Structures are given as structure tokens and as C-alpha cells.
Amino acid sequence: MNFGALIIGDEILSGRRSDKHLAKLIELLAARGLKLSWARYAGDDRPRLIETLRQTFATGDVVFSFGGIGATPDDHTRQSAGAALGLEIALHPEAEAEIRARFGVEITPERLQMGVFPVGSEIIPNPYNRIPGFSLSNHYFVPGFPVMAWPMVEWVLDTRYAHLHHAEDYVEQAITVWDAYEGQLIDLMREITADFPGATLFSLPTIAGEGERRSIELGMKGPAATVADAMNRIKSVVGVRGYAWDDKV
Known part of the structure; x- marks a missing residue:
């Protein structure tokens, strides 16, 4: 099985921030006897991101996607993933429960937007602040913040792909x-x-x-x-x- 990385954000392409995810993903895979087959970078332009995701979905590979799943106007990953597969997006009930548990009486419609995923998605738990990521068709979408993203990737590797681990060999x-x-x-x-x-x-x-x-x-x-x-x-x-x-x- 091939593993790929998709790292999203205009801030990476412009140099305002340096990517740390690629090296860490290689490390997390290697610790389990796995390896990264390919990596791509993409900006926040929605039409281009939709086309990029169409291509990565078509590979059938396991893909970890970092960034762009927030609720600000420059975050397009959730919507682009749905569009790439022709799916509507909607508030995920488990994501809603996690977000409401996180914010309590301070919940707002804007915060609930972070739980709007393509229909058919499953959530990825976020141990840092309970705002989940989501998985869809062997793609695992996590935030761009390393403190959140990396534990979420480990959770995916250890719960979904433990049968592929062969670190000792x-x-x-x-x-x-x-x-x-x-x-x-x-x-x-x-x-x-x-x-x-x-x-x-x-x-x-x-x-x-x-x-x-x-x-x-x-x-x-x-x-x-x-x-x-x-x-x-x-x-x-x-x-x-x-x-x-x-x-x-």
C-alpha cells in the first residue's frame, strides 16, 4: 500500500511558514516500518485544489492531507474534498458533538462550521482541542498545526493501519x-x-x-x-x- 502526503496552504508556497509536516510524516511512518511514496504541495486556490484532490483520490493511495480545514474564508480543503468526489457537505453529528463539548455555552455557528465535512466522512479525533479532522476515501484530513496534526496522524496509523506495521522487520x-x-x-x-x-x-x-x-x-x-x-x-x-x-x- 502506498502512502502519500498533501500539504496545503498559500503560506507554505509563499514562504511565510516553513513546512514541518513532510519530515514528521516520514518519521512517523518509518517508526512503523512504513514509507512515504510521494508528496505534493498545494495552495488555497479552490479550483486548483479540487483538481489536485481528484488526482490524489484517483490513486487509491492512503493520503495524509495537512491544512485548510478551519472555518475562515481562506480554508477550502473541506469544500474541495467534497467537490472532488461530487459530494455535498454537511455538519457531521459526531463532529458537532465534539465541538459542542469543547465550547459549551460559547458555541457559535462559525465554530460549528469546523464540523462541516463531505457527506460520508468519518471523524478523526483531535486530542489537543477536540476539533476533529475527517477521513474520506483513504484520505485523512488534519489541521495545519503540528501540535494537533501529528497525534491525529499517529491515531490513524495505529488504529486503521496497524496490520501493516512491521517496524521490527x-x-x-x-x-x-x-x-x-x-x-x-x-x-x-x-x-x-x-x-x-x-x-x-x-x-x-x-x-x-x-x-x-x-x-x-x-x-x-x-x-x-x-x-x-x-x-x-x-x-x-x-x-x-x-x-x-x-x-x-
């Missing part, structure tokens, strides 16, 4: 190969990719500055046993070819 290992160009090892990379399809090879070259040594971080990620076998092969071949290497910590 999923590892990454790499070596640093010194004084080598990627082109000199491409045949080895192709061989490893073909012989160990259950794991993923990665290669990260460095651009050496003056007085620095050229190097490549060459490694594998995937099931522990497969990675161990692949790395043994890589180390053996690299050594036979005369390259010095060190285990990457």
Missing part, C-alpha cells in the same frame, strides 16, 4: 564507499536490484569540496534478512573492486 543499512563515482557502480546497483526485489536500493553521492574525499552512500532498505544479504553482497563486490568503505552509522 524493516531496516535501513548503508555503507560509505570512498573515492568512487556512481557510474562506476551502476552495474552492481542493477544486479542488486534484480537479485533482491523485496528490498529497495538507494545511492546518495556527495559533491566533494576542495580538500574533501568523494564518496557514495550506498545502501538498502526493507525486510531485515533481505537487507542483510544484499549488503553482504554489496560489501563483497565493492571490496573486490578495490574501493575502501565504512559502515554508515
Whole structure:
């Protein structure tokens, strides 16, 4: 199953705020032996956001969407998600209950707007202030505030996708190969990719500055046993070819 990220907000695209969600989502997935397959950024323009969501819904992937689910005029994610699937939006009864419990006698129609979701949505509980997010067609819509969003993502991963967790069996290992160009090892990379399809090879070259040594971080990620076998092969071949290497910590 593929996991994707959709990070929404004009403030991200303009640089007024820096995105923190991408790195955190990668971390949360990796802690459970999962990985992010793709990420997209989108602004708050509603027609463009509707089209973006049509495309992401069509993938069938699990998508975490951050931002734009408030009730201010520049928040369009809830409405765009409904439009992308041809759904009406309405006040969700469970969301209404949570919001009323949060605000009590201070409830207002504007605050209840935060519980208006596409029809058929399910709520995502918000442990910070009880204003829920929502899920729809494998998409999970959470606020842009990290203090709210990240616990909500963890809740989704641990309640909806616990059966996919394999953190104890999923590892990454790499070596640093010194004084080598990627082109000199491409045949080895192709061989490893073909012989160990259950794991993923990665290669990260460095651009050496003056007085620095050229190097490549060459490694594998995937099931522990497969990675161990692949790395043994890589180390053996690299050594036979005369390259010095060190285990990457």
C-alpha cells in the first residue's frame, strides 16, 4: 500500500511558514516500518485544489492531507474534498458533538462550521482541542498545526493501519564507499536490484569540496534478512573492486 502526503496552504508556497509536516510524516511512518511514496504541495486556490484532490483520490493511495480545514474564508480543503468526489457537505453529528463539548455555552455557528465535512466522512479525533479532522476515501484530513496534526496522524496509523506495521522487520543499512563515482557502480546497483526485489536500493553521492574525499552512500532498505544479504553482497563486490568503505552509522 502506498502512502502519500498533501500539504496545503498559500503560506507554505509563499514562504511565510516553513513546512514541518513532510519530515514528521516520514518519521512517523518509518517508526512503523512504513514509507512515504510521494508528496505534493498545494495552495488555497479552490479550483486548483479540487483538481489536485481528484488526482490524489484517483490513486487509491492512503493520503495524509495537512491544512485548510478551519472555518475562515481562506480554508477550502473541506469544500474541495467534497467537490472532488461530487459530494455535498454537511455538519457531521459526531463532529458537532465534539465541538459542542469543547465550547459549551460559547458555541457559535462559525465554530460549528469546523464540523462541516463531505457527506460520508468519518471523524478523526483531535486530542489537543477536540476539533476533529475527517477521513474520506483513504484520505485523512488534519489541521495545519503540528501540535494537533501529528497525534491525529499517529491515531490513524495505529488504529486503521496497524496490520501493516512491521517496524521490527524493516531496516535501513548503508555503507560509505570512498573515492568512487556512481557510474562506476551502476552495474552492481542493477544486479542488486534484480537479485533482491523485496528490498529497495538507494545511492546518495556527495559533491566533494576542495580538500574533501568523494564518496557514495550506498545502501538498502526493507525486510531485515533481505537487507542483510544484499549488503553482504554489496560489501563483497565493492571490496573486490578495490574501493575502501565504512559502515554508515
